[in-house]
Amino acid sequence: MGEIIPQVLNGTTNGLHKGKRELWTHPDPESSRMAEFKRRVNQKYGLKLENYDDLYKWSIGDTGSFWGEVWDFTGITASKHYDEVVPKGASIFPRPDFFAGSRLNFAENLLYPANLKIDENSPAIIEATEIGNHEITWAELRERVRKCTLALHSHGVVESDRVAGFLGNHANAVVAMLAASSIGAVWTGVSPDTGVTAVLERLVQIQPKVLFVDNAVIYNGKKHSSHQKVKEILAGLKGLKAGVMFETVKSFEMEVEGLEVAEGKQWTYEDFVKSASDLSSPLTFAQLPPSHPLYILYSSGTTGAPKCIVHSAAGTLIQHKKEHILHCDIRPGDRMLYFTTTTWMMWHWLISALSAGCTVILYDGSPFHPHGDLSMPLLIQNLKITHFGTSAKYLSILEQKRIFPMEAPHNLDLSSLKAIYSTGSPLAPSTFEYVYSAFPSSLNLGSITGGTDIISLFGAPCPLLPVYSGEIQCSGLGMAIAAFSPSGVPVPDGEDGDLVCTAPFPCQPIYFFSSISHSAGLQKYREAYFETFEGVWHHGDFVRFEKETKGLVMLGRSDGILKPSGVRFGSAEIYNVLLRHFGGVISDAICVGRRRETDTDETVVLFLKMEEGKACDESLKGDIRSVIRKELSARHVPGVIDECFEIPITGNGKKVEIAVKQILCGMKIKVGASVMNKECLEWYREWAETH
Incomplete structure (x- = not known):
């Protein structure tokens, strides 16, 4: 197994604050397209932007200039140029019209990438x-x-x-x-x-x-x-x-x-x-x-009919080109595979890589067939894939099974890999460590976050920044995101809060499709994102921006936040501990809060799906409580730990925490058809009735 050597951060020698380590830095960051973009901005505007933080602050402080430069730098084909990028002082809702006056076609930009000489026979x-x-x-x-x-x-x-x-x-x-x-x-x-x-x-x-x-x-x-x-x-x-x-x-x-x-x-x-x-x-x-x-994409629909989210051509195009070319440093001739279905927003993100001159790898089938755990690594080797995207769950499975494809007896050549991207759920710190020991240490491990709602990313990879264990590298350029307290006040770095966006961005949905009326669709749109905090996009994730690194740590969904005795924390913190200490014993888990009408406080309930042949006995439960108390706090220790036989998930593999929480709290809900194994929810209903 390859050894990871800790790097120095802020003059310390322990690798990283709170036990995290600097795992990767770009060998030549100034050769990246993002660095080239930064130099161009400095020259054109007479600025002295020195690092990513400088560039990011400029991108959200001068929105019009930033997105105009992205349009030119990444290459947008349009038959008519825009009159203005975005109205000055525009609010985030109602959604402002970016690039008003322009005329373009999305398909043309993918089939004939601007400013690139592409061999039509490649x-x-x-x-x-x-x-x-x-x-x-x-x-x-x-x-x-x-x-x-x-x-x-x-x-x-x-x-x-x-x-x-x-x-x-x-x-x-x-x-x-x-x-x-x-x-x-x-x-x-x-x-x-x-x-x-x-x-x-x-x-x-x-x-x-x-x-x-x-x-x-x-x-x-x-x-x-x-x-x-x-x-x-x-x-x-x-x-x-x-x-x-x-x-x-x-x-x-x-x-x-x-x-x-x-x-x-x-x-x-x-x-x-x-x-x-x-x-x-x-x-x-x-x-x-x-x-x-x-495009029309759909909300998860786990507890009701899915909402039909409508995305614009120019907003989708320019946001994806910004992410592919600047954040992912994709070049013509690179090869990207994202393991996804056509429903998931990552399919749309993947296909847009054509506009960067990238060869898109479309995989249809099981990621574990026909070569078992080596199926995807073999594909990376044989097709010389440069950018590989998957779910956090897939990487955690390889981690639990201790798959090291480059070591004997496999000895795969994965030297083509420049990046691995992970999304769908938070990537555990231990999985960061695993990836850098099992795959080339030269690659950029990009844990990313965004979603169907924005068909893109809020938290992105970055060639100008290190990768730290457990953190998304940065806030995406042009995306004015922050963490808010329940009262709608920004929380300091290092504290947990709700992920929000405070300024308009071009890939905001244009409306929700409604067969009733356009105004009804706009009303659903407003209710989905702008009711929690007035005039601010509420994304629905619970996060923390780290003090020293400005990296983003995903803690879970806001509506699934655990609040025993009023202390708020995310389920991801519990899952990370279980994966790090109980891999090979616990197959999966779901952690929710329970507070019925008769309860005076919320109880944290942890359900464990065990590996075959492993027992969920009192000894294991005691070990789990002890480790959580030591690594997190006494407040994090579940009040109830019990065994379950299945974890409800959506088609994208996301745990359906909200439905389980509502069932345990005694609420009657209609479970949407997007829950792939919703029959298992009956077990949770029976459990709730007897506990």
């Missing part, structure tokens, strides 16, 4: 599956989008129509999305592992005109037909004009017969393309206002 996309890989060149991608766009035109798709995909993470999904956005239609994607009820909870609200589907999917070595799910989904979509089925799994039956579309028919993709009125026409891109809708 790979734009590499499809990776459990059974093999396939390259799609830039020329091939553009041609496939051209044909799909013409077919959509022929079926009456126009600006602002909704086009949906019930699709896996493959090139056809990208083609359909880019074709829709080239017209100005709004794309929404739902992964095929989603249940029918959850799909309809989303799609019925937005009434798509066209639905793309897979004929089948392959997962964990098995083929699964999509026919029955598709049949039920089509039956529930009353305004659909066309259903289109891709032959995603070759030599698997294309069952289009018996699939009834409300106002049209079901097509194979081959016949759909042939139905275009003139397949020889060139690909054109509708030039649209910057706030034209591009």
Whole structure:
């Protein structure tokens, strides 16, 4: 196992405050695109910005100049330049119109990246599956989008129509999305592992005109037909004009017969393309206002119908280009794989890397098949991936199993890796340590945070800063974030608080889609983010900004905060202790607060899912209480520790703490279909009735 040598911070020799260590610094930070951007700003504005903190403060202090420079530096293709970046003194709500007066097209910016010389015969996309890989060149991608766009035109798709995909993470999904956005239609994607009820909870609200589907999917070595799910989904979509089925799994039956579309028919993709009125026409891109809708994403919907969050073309584009080019230092020819589904916002983030000239790796299948725990590391080696993204849960699984892919007997060559990105839940400090001992120590481990709500990041990686154990490196450029107390006052660095954003940013949603009225959608939007603190975006995360490093520590969701005796702390603190000290014994856990009407105080309840063959006995419970008391405080010690048999999670693997908390508190709730294993919640109901 590789040894990590602690670095000196602020003149100390213990590596980092509170037991954390400096794990990585860029070998030549001045060669990064972010450093180049900083030099450009200094020269143009006569400034003397010396470090990231200086650059960040300028980016949130002079919003208009900053985003204007990002537009020019990262390269935005527009048929008409903007009149102004953002109105001076604009408030964060109602959302201001960034880059007003400009005209552009999102798909054009991805298919023809600005200011870059790209060999059209080099790979734009590499499809990776459990059974093999396939390259799609830039020329091939553009041609496939051209044909799909013409077919959509022929079926009456126009600006602002909704086009949906019930699709896996493959090139056809990208083609359909880019074709829709080239017209100005709004794309929404739902992964095929989603249940029918959850799909309809989303799609019925937005009434798509066209639905793309897979004929089948392959997962964990098995083929699964999509026919029955598709049949039920089509039956529930009353305004659909066309259903289109891709032959995603070759030599698997294309069952289009018996699939009834409300106002049209079901097509194979081959016949759909042939139905275009003139397949020889060139690909054109509708030039649209910057706030034209591009994507609809969905809130988790764990305790009710999911909200339909509408994101803009220019806001999404410029924010992703800022993150890819400046924060991630992505260069033309780099190769990025983010293990994601088409539902998750990280899919949209991944696809935008095309606009930086990056080759996008689309993986569809289990991350543990066909080579077990080495499946993803082997893919990194064989495809020479430079940027690999995944969930914190995946990395913690490798950590618990003590997988070291570069050591004997595996001896994998992972030298191509420049970065590993992790999100979905907080990355434990011990997992930081593991990654730097199991993967190349030269890579930037970027724990990142943001979400569906902003289709991007609040906390980001940074080539100008070190990586410290347990911390997100920095607040993203142009994102004026802070931690607030419950009374709406900023808390000092080093103290816990609610994550907020105090100034407008271009990737704010433009509205929530509502079939009732546009004003109803705007009202839901305001309620979601601006009711907790007046005039300030309340993101719903509980965080801490560290004093010495300015790094961001994620502590859990605000609505899941634990408050025994009025002391507030996040569940992530408990999970980190369990992972560090009880890996191999405890498989997973969920920690929530319980306060019923008859209770005078909140009780912290910790449920443990045990590894096979391990016992949740009094000795283990005592050890857990002892370690939590020693490493955290007496206030953190759970009042109740008990064994459970399943942890409820969403499709993205996030623990459904709120539903469990509400059940334990005696509340009656409607659990949304996005909870993948919601049947296990019945066990928690029974537990609550007897404890």
